[in-house]
Structures are given as structure tokens and as C-alpha cells.
Amino acid sequence: MNVNTDSAQLAASAPKAINTHAVNAEQAKAVGKQFESMFMSQMLQHMFEGIKSEEGPFGGGHAEAMFRPMLLDEYAKMVSNRPGGIGLADQVTRSLLKNQEV
Template sequence: MDALAALPTYMHLSPAQAEARATAKAAAAEGERDPRAWEAAQQFEAQFVSTLLQSMFKGLDDEDNPFGGGQGESMFRSLLVDQYGQQMARSGGVGLADDVYREMLKMQEVSQ
């Protein structure tokens, strides 16, 4: 079952976005992506997602939690959130990597 078909109609992509995403997925399946550009796009998306997730943990107080990890937990929380962002980007992310990759290729074409 197509994942897009399971989404409500208000969450569907525009025809241009759907076509671009399908083209990017087809290129990935055929191995036509530039590996360095794709890696950079995924790293960008991972950093973006990590930044979004950091704000989720800002309101937590370690002292209020009976099982809080104290200083160690607050020191390593940013590393954990970075790993969350990287894992989310590797497993499909929010779709930002496809758009960034496409824009990187456009900029390369213009500069050549």
C-alpha cells in the first residue's frame, strides 16, 4: 500500500512535489544520485530535525524528574538528540533532503 494513499487528502503533496519526490526516489532506486550531494542533503536534514527536537527538551527540568540523570543527562542530551535527527533523516526524515538535493543539483547546473 502506498504510504501517500494512507494520508488524509489535506496532507497530499502538490502535483509538482509528488513528481519531484517520485523522480528522486526513482533515481535513488537506480543508483543515479550523486553520493556526495545526497550525503550532504541528508546531513542538512539531520541537523534541521535535531534543531527542531532540541526545542522539545528545553522545558524539562532534571530536578523535577525522580529518575533524572542529573548533570550527566543534561550534558549528553544534545548528543542523543543529534542521533535522533540522524536516524530520522536516514529513515526518510521529513522529505527535506530530497528538496535540498534537487536544489544543489540546480545550483551546480547554473554554475557550470
Template sequence: MSALATTPSYDPSLAAPRAPTMIATTREKAAKTAKAFETQFVSQMYQHMFDGIETDGLFGGGTGEKMFRSVLIDEYAKMTTSRPGGSGFGIAPEIEKMLLKHQEVQ
């Protein structure tokens, strides 16, 4: 008999955490993937929008702006898709439904 079995405070149900069900894991992955797709889509949309904007003057332009403009646009997209209330841009829920439908998860 093991020492753990004879210890009065040992509870076998607490020994190992249970793995989440496959459906819950699949839904979480689908939601995360849909949100990432939505963010990438908005980022690409903003990229095309910002391509037409030229900057000049004392604080605009230069190689620094060329290097970091895409990072700024990605952050704008993240902020747009993660608005308070979880509403996002509106594409993620439909993408999630399509992903789950293609995986045949109800």
C-alpha cells in the first residue's frame, strides 16, 4: 500500500486535474482562430487604407515610420477587434460558426 493511500488528507479525486472535453477545447480553439483571423483581416484593411496617406514635416516620414507603421497598424487592428463588450468587428462569430460546421461540432 502506498503512503498516499494511507494519508488521511489525501483525496484521489484531486490528484490530477481532468482534461477539458474535446468539444470545449475545439470550441475554444475555433474562437481563438476566428478572433485571430478577424484581427488579421482588419489589419490588412487598415494597411490598404494607410498606404494612401503620406507623411511629411518635422515629425513624419523617414525610415523609422516606414519600419514601424505595420506594427502600429497591427495594434490598431487589435484594438478595433477587442472592443469592450467583446463585440469586436463582427466577423469572428461567423468564422467560428463556419469552423465548427466544417469540423461537425454542434
């Protein structure tokens, strides 16, 4: 027998590599929600840029500027945790699971 033929037969009969990065539907859903929350946070940041913090009820200042990103992150989590969110999480989840099947 030829060495090349033996190697080819051995490679063909070897078990396929296991995808250790495969995710189940629950993990894909969590990643989708996390992505949607991050996206909403970015959109809210752009929306709040036009608001002058010194005109607010508390007068703004350094502390308000420092805590605003955390507040916007919480707003984004609230929006994405609502039933259906904005629909982006479902799209990301489906895409992750579909690409994993290939």
C-alpha cells in the first residue's frame, strides 16, 4: 500500500473535530440580549449628548457626567429586558445558531 493512500484513509475514518465553542440556544439568547443592550446603550449616548447637564434639576457637574454612562447602561438593560426588546436580540440569536449549524 502507498503511504499517501493510508494517510488519506486514516484521515477519512477519523472522527470529525468537535466544536468546543458551540453554544446552546440559552447561551445564544443571553449573548443576543447582551448585544442588544450594548447597542441600545450606544444609541442612548448619542441621544443624550445634546442635553446640557448643567440645566438639569441637579445642576449637572462632574459627578453627573461620571455617572451618566452607568445610567444609560441601565436604561438600555431595561429596554432590552422588556418582552421582545427592540427585536435585535432575536435576530442575533437566530444568526448565531444558524452560523453554528454550518
